[in-house]
Amino acid sequence: MRFFTTLLLHTSRDLLLTWKSQLMTVFTVMLSVLIFSFFYLTYVNALHVGTEMGNDLRLVVYLDEDPPPPLQDEYRRRILKFDQVERIKFVNSQEAYQRFSKQLGSDSDVLSGVPDDFLPPSIEVYPLRSLDSLARIKRFSDYLETLPGVQKVLYGKEWIDHFHAFIQLMRIVIILSGFLLIMTSTFMVAYTIQLSLFSRVQKLELLRLVGATTNYIRMPFLIEGALLGLFGSTTGIAALYLLHRWIKLQFSGPTLFNLVPFTFLSWPTITGIVTAATLLCALGSFRATRPILHL
Amino acid sequence: MNQELPPPPVIELIKVSKFYPPDVEALSDISFAIDKGEIVYLTGMSGAGKTTLIRLISRMEKESQGMLDVAGFDLSKLNHRTIHLLRRKIGVAYQDFKLLPNRTVADNIAISMEVVYQKTSVIEARVRNLLEQLNLSKKYDTLTAELSSGEQQRVSIARAAANHPEILLADEPTGNLDAENTARVMSLFYQLNRQGCTLLIATHDKSLFRGHNRRVMELRGGRLLTTGHLFPGTQP
């Protein structure tokens, strides 16, 4: 207990000595957290859009001829070998004919005289409604085309390919901004801590002389680094929240957001980002204090 | 067999030398031992090597040759993780004081007690008591940068004494003091000594020990002239 009060007293007193660079660091950490979490937020919401729009998605595999049940099982087995799917449905020529004539409604009489097996049989594959299976849909379709007896595979919508490309891009952007976050938090904090170290070098040497342990000397700097990370990341997340609110206000009305919800980051994600930034900053300050301890 | 071994000396140096580049030989071939509870004066002209010797004993610098054993520690075996164990047993009043100028007198003295997690109330009582003894009570809250050098010197002595160290090393402790304050410092030293503290006092001022029956070691040009006979009392 006494240890902690002494520690806090010293840390806060020392923080005041170099408040300008501390402020700069908090600001830098804040900006990088903001950039990172903004991209992450965009990504998460894009995923929502993707899954939302992917709800009526299916692959239609046209076959040469109606597969007998044992062959159906074989198809099923081969499909599941590639990926988990939500549902597989076999449609034979007659069913396709009936469905078609139903769609035609009152115009169904145009089909009179047409044999009821003129439409090819097909397998309808409903992929899982997750982004991963969405991203793999092109490869899934290519795979299905290689199966024996398959004429053609259709999954219609072109947007899936575009969406897939977009998601890939987002992933790269997130990795890059995450890297930026790591660099700024560790290096900026290490730099600030070094400034604090220099401003306190006289005191540190004295602490050494009067018998302070390595931990006693180092702990305030660790706390300082962690505090910088904590303040920087919470203000960064707060700024993102304001941005999120602003965007929502700008696009209120009958737009995309009414179809798909534009959500904020979940609590676990926020906690994760804040914890990671805090730990990174503590790590940065740990590295910065190492040389001075070998006085 | 049944004869009791004498306790080991608290400070022991064997053939210790210290060189500074390029060719300064600050200390050469120093050997002596100081027993627990002794008061030893280290004298010699300016540049004789007194400060260097104190810096070696407190492990602020590494010896070039020889062996030092202080408070039960073989100094060559201490590293940055264990050095605090030695430092906690010795108090040093530095010739250049080493005070933090933008901290108060009380803060400067308290620092040596804070690092061993003393209670705030204990620290405050000890600080007030020391300031009382050294005639500095009014300066409790003054920044040390605003003190005269004689006052700074006494603050540095108070810090060295604060933690009741086993060994107290004082480098020219009375260099800036008038007769009255010199007497106060010396009486603090004797008081610590009665409580079991071993003292090594470096001074070029022979009047400090003249007339007392004290052990005196004399350095000249980095060599030890005498390892400490009792100085013969001289006539006033």
Ligand SMILES: Nc1ncnc2c1ncn2[C@@H]1O[C@H](COP(=O)(O)OP(=O)(O)O)[C@@H](O)[C@H]1O
């Ligand atoms: N860091 C150093 N580098 C080079 N020479 C030094 C250093 N410190 C002390 N000396 C030299 O060592 C000698 C002894 O110095 P010092 O121990 O300070 O003497 P004293 O304290 O007795 O006046 C002097 O000649 C001094 O110039």
Ligand SMILES: [Mg+2]
């Ligand atoms: Mg000297």
